[in-house]
Amino acid sequence: MAKKVTTKKETVEEEVQQTVRPLDVDVAVEKRLVALYTLQRVDSEIDKIKIIRGELPQAIEDLEDEIAGLETRIQNFNSEIEATNQKIAAEKSEIAEHNEMTKKYQKQQDNVRNNREFEAINKEIEYTGLQIQLCERRMKEDAAHIKELQQHIAAAELLLENRRKDLEMKKNELGDIIKETEKDEERLRAKSEEQEHFIEPRYLTAYKRIRNAARNGLAVVTIDRDACGGCFSKIPPQRQTEIKMHKKVIVCEHCGRILVDDSIADMCEI
Numbered sequence: 001m002a003k004k005v006t007t008k009k010e011t012v013e014e015e016v017q018q019t020v021r022p023l024d025v026d027v028a029v030e031k032r033l034v035a036l037y038t039l040q041r042v043d044s045e046i047d048k049i050k051i052i053r054g055e056l057p058q059a060i061e062d063l064e065d066e067i068a069g070l071e072t073r074i075q076n077f078n079s080e081i082e083a084t085n086q087k088i089a090a091e092k093s094e095i096a097e098h099n100e101m102t103k104k105y106q107k108q109q110d111n112v113r114n115n116r117e118f119e120a121i122n123k124e125i126e127y128t129g130l131q132i133q134l135c136e137r138r139m140k141e142d143a144a145h146i147k148e149l150q151q152h153i154a155a156a157e158l159l160l161e162n163r164r165k166d167l168e169m170k171k172n173e174l175g176d177i178i179k180e181t182e183k184d185e186e187r188l189r190a191k192s193e194e195q196e197h198f199i200e201p202r203y204l205t206a207y208k209r210i211r212n213a214a215r216n217g218l219a220v221v222t223i224d225r226d227a228c229g230g231c232f233s234k235i236p237p238q239r240q241t242e243i244k245m246h247k248k249v250i251v252c253e254h255c256g257r258i259l260v261d262d263s264i265a266d267m268c269e270i
């Protein structure tokens, strides 16, 4: 850098140049940009609260659904056990009947007149014996089925207990967040409403339209490393210069978001 002898007057002028904003700044546009960016900052804060809270109600709803499903499952298992127990009772009384029949046949055998009659009754006894065996096998299967159902119930109950604990935790968490953020949210909402009054309807409508269309809720963004802070597309140097001049509202050519430079961001207070 070439050395330059500076007079006192020049130094003062330089200082003034540095502290005073460029002459071609349009104060009205600048105010508009500051108002828009302030509104954006306030609305982004509200979004943050909603995001933290937004996941919990869904998680609570999912848990409630899961709990209801588990309760129904356990209920169904219990109904099946009850039905199986009734089957076992029926099989028991069937066995008792068959035993009675066997006793009756055995008595008849005492009074047979010939071998043929004796054999015929023997066949009946054999048949009832088989029936009893069949009933006993079914009872065994049913008892095993009940045991299996009881295991399913125990597993479902364990899961249910854990889910109920999760639900309680999430509900408390949500309650705490609501309590913690209620005041902030109220303040921010009031601020957002108030801020809207400083923006002309035309720009407010545009702001709301862009904000609603954007997934991240950003309608006004700063230049971040030579790129749009909303869509990260590069901004040509010439355009960046125009943005820094605060002479008009400039939007990103790619995403349509309103662009501001850091000096606007620095002027915002929320």
Ligand SMILES: [Zn+2]
Binding pocket: 228, 229, 230, 231, 232, 233, 252, 253, 254, 255, 256, 257
């Ligand atoms: Zn963009």
